[in-house]
Amino acid sequence: MKRSSPSLLKATLAIVQKDLAAEFRSRELISAMLVFSLLVILIFNFALELDIKVRQSVTAGVLWTTFAFAGTLGLNRSMSVEKDRGCIDGLLLAPVDRSAIYFGKAISNLAFMLIVEAIVLPVYSMLYNVNLFRLDLLGVILLGSIGYTAVGTLLSAMAVQTRTRDVLLPILLFPIAVPVLLASVKASNGLLAGAEFAEVLTPLNILIVYDIVFIAVAFMVFDFVVEE
Amino acid sequence: MIEVKKLVKRFGLKVILRGLDFHVEPGEFVALLGPNGAGKTTFLRILSSLSRPSMGEVQVAGYKLPHEAAQVRARLGVVSHLPLLYPDLTAEENLRFYARMYGIEDQEQRLTEVLEMVGLEHRRKDLVGAFSRGMQQRLAIGRAVLHDPEVMLFDEPYTGLDQDASEMLDEVLRSVAAKGRTVVMTSHDLARAEDLATRFDILSRGVIATSATRDDLKTTNLLAFYKQSLES
Structure with missing residues (x-):
């Protein structure tokens, strides 16, 4: 039997592929995230009497609140399936660089979050009569989602080892994800209000730096996080 | 094949393994027996590189742990009481995933060989979630032997199996051992351990209290030896 050492890319x-195949068959994770997101948007729609100006000003906040909480549901479920x-032991026993496990799970989590966002955005646009299909805004949502799943995947790997994982993940995640959420809301708000690109450059830069820093940190520490 | 010297494992202030020495020759089938809480699972997790030793030397297949863990993992197959399989994937998809993680090149041929070995060829397209506990455990063994490991570690493989499933697992375990692999198995099922293993080590209070080969037990049985070891 011929064997070769699997590269980081192949293992990732x-x-x-394994996560996507399992999820497209069970649809447990995406269904939970989607139902939660749509409910939040509907509740906000009924709870707030919104005129056009107010709608534009609250859009970024409502969207990112929805994405953040729905994302936490997905992150928790994604690691619980392994545990x-x-x-998770099966993954850790494979003779691959353990960063591949982090990158694999982070990319899957990002894919699930983007799928939910792709469904939530048109629904939000219809309910609130706000056009969200702008390339610059989609770019901000992508950067924000990358940062959120990058740090969320690392923390969910830590939280899943504990009995209180469902409670622990949001407690760990939200304080650390504050910069990415604030920068995402700020940049989204600016773009929706028609601000110049230069005006949203600062939050955009924060998002890019946050993404790079947390992916690098996770790459370095994941091995220690999953080891007993 | 496995060499352990003065192994200590602590969780906080609690000491689980207290200077354990252990040695296994290539091709040996060692049954590691002991009461609950003796440290059997902890010891197997250290041997499989899932847990770091607090102190001591551990060497598997010529490679030192934890520094050469990747080399050890490539030569190791592990079966625990959990199946380590994804219920939403089919038997074939589960094995193909692990084949990719182990860098097996001719995957389809190997998958068929392994599924035939564990008697699940006819269920290869079925979801693992629909399998009985016994079938899941057989597939778990298939997953563990997929990359043809030199050393196999079994942690309570009979947990939750009925009589028929246990007998079927006996056959699979015999075929695994017959290929000359080194096997270490923890179990509370002394009758099965006596039937399969060539050596019996009793782990008690964090050390190997006594050890006997199959030949040593000619005048007595494993149950008597086990009780005597724990009493002394």
């Missing part, structure tokens, strides 16, 4: 792709049947 194997994990992503509950011991599959």
